[in-house]
Amino acid sequence: PTYMDFVDIAGLIKGASFGQGLGNKFLAQIREMDVIAHVVRCFENSDIIHTSSPIDPIKDTEIIETELKLADIETLENKINSLQKKYKSGEKNIKEQLNLVNVLLKSLNEQTQINFKNCSDEQLQIIKDLNLITFKPMLYICNVDEKSIVSGNNLSNLIQEKSQKENKPSVIVS
Numbered sequence: 001p002t003y004m005d006f007v008d009i010a011g012l013i014k015g016a017s018f019g020q021g022l023g024n025k026f027l028a029q030i031r032e033m034d035v036i037a038h039v040v041r042c043f044e045n046s047d048i049i050h051t052s053s054p055i056d057p058i059k060d061t062e063i064i065e066t067e068l069k070l071a072d073i074e075t076l077e078n079k080i081n082s083l084q085k086k087y088k089s090g091e092k093n094i095k096e097q098l099n100l101v102n103v104l105l106k107s108l109n110e111q112t113q114i115n116f117k118n119c120s121d122e123q124l125q126i127i128k129d130l131n132l133i134t135f136k137p138m139l140y141i142c143n144v145d146e147k148s149i150v151s152g153n154n155l156s157n158l159i160q161e162k163s164q165k166e167n168k169p170s171v172i173v174s
Contacts (some may be wrong), residue, residue: 042155140170
């Protein structure tokens with residue numbers, strides 16, 4: 001039988017990539033996941049605390065995405081340093097890896113998409129081994145109030161528009 005494990009990783013905040021909150025711990029947990037299901041608050045309720053006011057699901061997703069990118073940039077910079085040391089020591093096949101990691105870093109910094117169809121099997125394995133968070137599939141889950149469960153609301157519509165632009169799936173739940 002097929003099964004799925006969901007791991008609730010709450011508490012990722014702005015500054016997590018620099019250790020704010022429990023950032024590094026959560027980022028390490030996210031790195032181990034196969035898919036990211038990003039639950040986004042898309043409802044107003046003054047009884048339920050939120051880190052910022054007013055509720056802005058786009059801003060919330062951008063904060064998380066920035067933290068994930070910063071974590072991946074740090075991973076790539078560390079990998080570049082490691083590969084440069086190996087390259088200087090004369091290890092073979094390091095130059096191709098170094099070039100690929102530099103392309104990935106440039107892509108993250110410039111917010112451009114990588115065309116994985118042009119990658120060789122060896123390159124795809126290198127990318128997979130890096131375990132970059134931002135390259136994982138993502139699903140946006142719009143958490144709405146009970147009355148908006150059928151057709152969503154203005155806030156969930158913003159996330160659904162974003163998900164369409166990014167070619168990522170989204171769902172509405174309450």
